[in-house]
Every structure is written in C-alpha cells, then in structure tokens.
Amino acid sequence: MSLRDKGAIVGLGITPQGKVYDHNAVGFAIAAVQLALADAGLSRDDLDGLLLNPGISWNDGGLGSFQLQQAMGLRDLRLSCTMNAGGATACAMIQHAVQAIDAGLCTTVACVFSDAPLKPPRPKTDGKGKGEGSAAAYAFSRGLDAAYGMFGINARYATVAQRHMHLYGTTSEQLGTIAVAERAWANKNPMAQFHETPLTLDDYHRSRWIAEPFHLFDCCLVSNGGLAVIVTSAERARDLRKAPVYIRGMGQGHPGGDPLETLTSGAAIAKETAFAMADVTLGDIDVVELYDCYTFTVLVCLEDYGFCAKGEGGPFVADGKIAPGGTLPVNTGGGQLSSFYMWGMTPVSEAVIQLRGEGAARQVAGATTALVSGNGGILSTHSTLVLGSAR
C-alpha cells in the first residue's frame, strides 16, 4: 500500500534563529514544539509521538527524545525515537512519522530539531572575539586527519568539491552564483539571519577562504534555535487550523562508497522512490528546497535529481535561474547558506511556508508541489519528500 497522501504536516514551529542565546538545546526544542502545536491548533495532550534529531550541542543526545518528553511533561507516548542520519534526518523523521501513523501505531507526531552550539559574545579581551558566531564547534578532527591539519567537515567536503571542479570544470564563479541566489532569497525572508545583508558575486569572491575551493559564503551558517513540525493523518489534518501540507511521496538513498569517486549523492535513488509514490515528474515541481550545507551540495543534488546531467551543475546554475525571478526557484527562504541552519528542517520548513502561500515577499506564485531534500555526511545519506498543497 502506498503512503501517498496518507500523512500531512499540520503545524510548523520556528523559534528565533541564529545568534540567540535564551535557551539551551532542550529549551529551543520545547519552544519549537509549542510553536508548532499552536500553529496547528493542538495542545501537547494531542501528541502521542515524538521524533527528535538532536544537534551537536545536546548532552547525552542518544536518549534525546526521552529527555525532551520529560522536559515538556509528555505522557503516554506511543512512538518515541532519537534519530540521526545527519542532514537526511529531518525528511526521514517525517517519513517514519507517516509510516507509524499509517500503521496505526500513533496519530500525531512532533518531529523536532534543535541546537545551541553558539556561545554568547564575550568581552574581546584576547583581541580576537572568537566566541560569538564561531563555527569552531564543527571543526572537530582526530587521529591522522588532525595530524595533517584536516580539520572539520568543511575541509573534507572541500576535497570532494575540488574533485568535481577538476573532473567537470566546475568553477568558483558557478558556486558563487548559488550563494548569491540564496542570499537574494534571504533578503526577502524576515526570519533569515542574512535578511538585511545583500551579497554580490564580488562580495563572494572577496570573502575569506575557509578551505579551498570553499569561500566563507560557500559554507552554511551555524545557528542556535529549534524547529518542529507536527505530522498527522490526512484525515485528521482536514479539521485543523492550517491548510494541510500533504506528504505526497517519500524516499531515501544511501549510496555508500567513496564520494570522491562517485561525486554523487543518494538523491537519484531517493527520487526514484519518492517520485513514483507521488506520481510526479520534475516538471510538476514548483519549488525546490535542497539541503545546502554547502553551495556545492546544491549543485550536486540538482544533478542527481536530474535537473541537469552529472557534471553540468555549474553551467546549469550559472545563468541565475535558481534566484528570485528565475525559472527554477531553489531554497526560497535563503536556505542554510543565508537563512538559518536547522539541519534538514530548514528546507522542510520553507516548503511548508511556500505551499501554504505564507511566503509573502518571497512567495512563489501558484506553488502547489515542492521537492524537499536532506543530505547527510559527505554525500553519504539522502532523503526526499514530495509535498503538496492538495491531494
């Protein structure tokens, strides 16, 4: 039995994002769930399922969903799990929620991400001021990597991007086009951390190198905050406060192997399952919300979803077609590069906003079908949702 249109997203909760310090990770999770419940017109007593993807600042995150249950006094849940497939987790949580609901295990599931890796600003006694906004939390390394100075995910991902450039001629200019396009979307999104700050291609090229070929603006933000969605059955969804966003199709793809050799995400595999379930083709997609830990990830996933051929992602984006006013709206809230970084919940939330028609200045007119992706590790894990405003 297909899961097409069996579930719907009925509540969306987004806390303030970015350099906000009024909660720890658990506190942001609670705030996000409360916002999502209020958005749906539900109370915590309506929840009987809880799925959590804990960010890197959670203590003892392995039992995170239980921590969160206790912290918000949830009783008698029928589904609880802490999940981690990296950036693919958000879409995967929603998939497992629909599966459990359809199987009769539970009725109403909160899917939650939160994190608080950023520390409040300190007095700049050392003249460096590394506290505020530091991405150092992600610069972990150990063993041989550390001995050779290969620190953090930025560095390892950069080697894969470099390989793509070497094989296919992808350019820094083309990666920059993605950063500029997402920034232009963020400039239309009041919740975006970079809402007030425009970005030109010159700004991009002048931004400091992190790990070549990645400039600063090739890399996603690091954000404090929480984000939750409430998933329930399509039947229950009809009676709730907001127009349902139906989960039309879902899939996952985890290719294995060495990303340096494949230069390919799991998107092609996940798309096959998700598009067949939703009975859609690329031509039916109105808005595309791709997991964007890096500009490069967007480029690769555009290839792997078949918007262009493998290796042609650079020329494909170079004409600005993914920017506001372009023919293929991608990451319409500014994405994780320019809006906020809630792992895969950022693209999920923007798809919900677009399909509800709540995008205001950035609303894509007539958007009824959205493609959402999550991508974890270094092109390691992938999940896909096809969401729709109508069944």
Next chain:
Amino acid sequence: MTEITKPIPAVTPEMEPFFAGAARGELWIQRCADCGTYRFPARELCATCLSAGATWERACGRGVVYAFTIMHQVYHPAFAAEVPYAVVIIQLAEGPKLTSNLVDVPASEVCAGMPVEVVFERYSETVVLPKFRRATNGASAAVAAAQRPG
C-alpha cells in the same frame, strides 16, 4: 618557549603495523588475504568480499594527488605558521586513498594528478608519519600506468 606540537595520533593496536613501518621509513597498508584488495586505514573486514583474513604489506610508496584542499583558517595553534597549507588525498599505486601533506610543494602549486612519492616526518619519539613529495621523473610514468581509471 615550548614549541606547540601538532596533534599526534594514538598508535592503536589495529594500526600498529602502519606506525611500526613508518618508524622504519616504510609505508605499510592492509590487504585482504582472500580477494587481495588493499585498504587503508585498517578495518576488521574487507568491504569488497567481507573476509576477515588480512595481511599487511609494504606499499611501493608512489601515488598521485587525487584531490586536495587548501586550509586557510587555524583550528589548532600548531598550524598557525603554516596557513595556507594543503591537505591532500593521495591515491596510492595499490589503490587505497590516504590523507596527507606534501613537502616542498607550495600550496599554490598543488594540483590533482600530480605524481608523488612517500617521505617520512617524525612527529614524536615514537610516531613517524608518511608525507609525500613530487615524484622524480622515473617514478611518474610507472605510477600513471598503475593508477586505476576514473
């Protein structure tokens, strides 16, 4: 003033032959005893045939730069004087890839496909690690021929 040392990897039991070899100025990698696939770092099973049987062999020490990144930010004080520096992924002639650095090659001259050969650098009294330098001309042709396609 005490010099800040780079992070020194722990000599784990499964990687002991690698470290022992490096201390002698030799590059040793693991090889499946059944299907013959070379692998690095050490693993319990062969990911190709799932055999648990493994041997260690001395690699020829030649390879090419498969990919690289130039690190511009300082995440550990011991690298402060080196930025920008290159971290390279070397594909050995035997097939496996390993992370390393190049010696005597400015970061601006690193390029994919560059033939290289192993050298060794002492990190501590007990730990010596392989690094790579531009291959001498004689070695390049042999390596290019030995590289797998793609």
